[in-house]
Amino acid sequence: MKFDNAIRQPAIGHAPAQTDRYVMPGNVSIIIHDRMAPLEQQWRALEADNHNSVHQSYEWCRAWVDAYQRPLQIVEGRIDGALAFILPLEIVRGRMFTKAQFIGAHHANINTGLVAPILTERATPDLMAAIAAGIRDRIAGADCIILGNMPLNWRGHTLPFSMLPHVENQNHAFQLPVKSSFVETLAQLNAKRRRKKYGVGHRRLEALGGYEHVTADSAAEKKEFLDLFFEQKAARLAEFGLPNGFACAKTRKFLHSALLASSDDTFFPLRMHALRMTGGDHKGEIPAVAGLSRKGDHVIVQFCSIGSGPATDASPGELLFHLMIEQYNAQNVCLFDFGIGDMPFKRSWCTEETVQVNVTLPVTPLGRLAALKEETATRLKTMIKQNPAIYAFVQKLRTRAQQPVLDEKADD
Structure with a gap:
């Protein structure tokens, strides 16, 4: 394995931090970016594939980033030097944990990441576990990584990142x-x-x-x-x-x-x-x-x-x-x-x-607790939604507890 200079915590509006290339066995490399612009050309090429969600498209993500101004950790993956995937992640700070999640995750119906055919063809659970470990080792500023609302199977294909250990999301898509x-x-x-x-x-x-x-x-x-x-x-x-x-x-x-x-x-x-x-x-x-x-x-x-x-x-x-x-x-x-x-x-x-799943990857020791909390919360939400009476009661409690309009909300 080869390590270059460690990436610094990104800051919106400043010059981009130096990217960090991490090369793994199998000639898979992980590169972290803190801005969208340097990847625009490759990004737009990947988003043209029908299997990649509109929620990871360049225009959708740029609109969200411009509105929310959160730090970015955009993961670029390559196999044999060829672009294999882009995971557009943002850093969301909560009351207890800080997580890296898909850009605009709270308003996304389906997340696939941006995946090239080379990864779809070569993906195995072992390869994806190695890639996940590489991402986890290089991500900056987060206790855990949450890849949510990913379909298990999408339009005849198994999504590579859905091969990672996961819990079923409480909501399905239709x-x-x-x-x-x-x-x-x-x-x-x-x-x-x-x-x-x-x-x-x-x-x-x-x-x-x-x-x-x-x-x-x-x-x-x-x-x-x-x-x-x-x-x-x-x-x-x-x-x-x-x-x-x-x-x-x-x-x-x-x-x-x-x-x-x-x-x-x-x-x-x-x-x-x-x-x-x-x-x-x-x-x-x-x-x-x-x-x-x-x-x-x-x-x-x-x-x-x-x-x-x-x-x-x-x-x-x-x-x-x-x-x-x-x-x-x-x-x-x-x-x-x-x-x-x-x-x-x-x-x-x-x-x-369509069944969707959530993948949670701990990054720090605190992130292990965050991952456990996320998975437990997902299972609890699933149980509540399966009981209409309890679900109606919880919705009423949420409404009563809702504060006046906030500029930013992070769900822990």
Whole structure:
């Protein structure tokens, strides 16, 4: 093994610290970076692979880093000199422990890291254990490393980092495969019931003056739709006595930045869709809004909301999903992903359920306690979510304990 100069704790806004190359048997090298920019070209090349999540894309991560300004520990791995993976990690300081986790982990539906075919082809549990040990030895400023919300199997492949010892995440993700035609896509579900629901909602909104399905184009319209989502979501969560995960000012800044990031029709960090009333007493009102991400043939629902008023009787959220799936069905999308979290409307639309796992790697002696706490907490959350009565009670307690909007929150 060869060791160069030890890396120093990174500082946002300063010149990059010297990277640290760590070479292991098998000619696998680990290099740590404290900035995104030096890796941009390689990063964008890796993110083009359909198997790598949009949540590890350069634009998504840059928007989060700009909003949160946390120290970075970006892991670059090479095999025989060829780029094998990039793990974009940020340092999050909690009340008891400091952890390195995926950038933007709190608002990510699926994490894969950025993995090249060379690692996918060569990965074995022993190789991944050696790579994990190398990362653990070189990471700076963290008690433990948490690689959360990684699917065990993703689109026909076993993810290399999911081969490490793990616990099942308390939440699963739900997807609808998109077929060659919308008729075939609906045929996977109860197509007759789906068309009936669409027809009922369509007629009710037409009776209120008509509507249109809108994709935000201008910067002003994007901002309008996203701000409306924040408003609708806050009202809806307050109505049910649930905590608002979008109340943080930095999270809102991140989403606005992601919405305005450079993109095209086949690869965008965030795009806003809405139903807008076109006539009658409710002209201009927006009864439903959703934010989607797309990378290649994979579309993910990041969030959605509905407003209040007479249009809610038309199930505008269901109607919007119907129209969005139909639209992307004609645009070479193969997977419409409703994201993480078990909800009745997701199960009504989805035929696939993806198990996700969390990998925890202790770095310091204190990190062993942190890892035990994380794994125990995950198992406890799983148990609570499997009991609806206990889950409802815990949600009420969380809401009562929620403080006014914080600029930053770290979950220990």
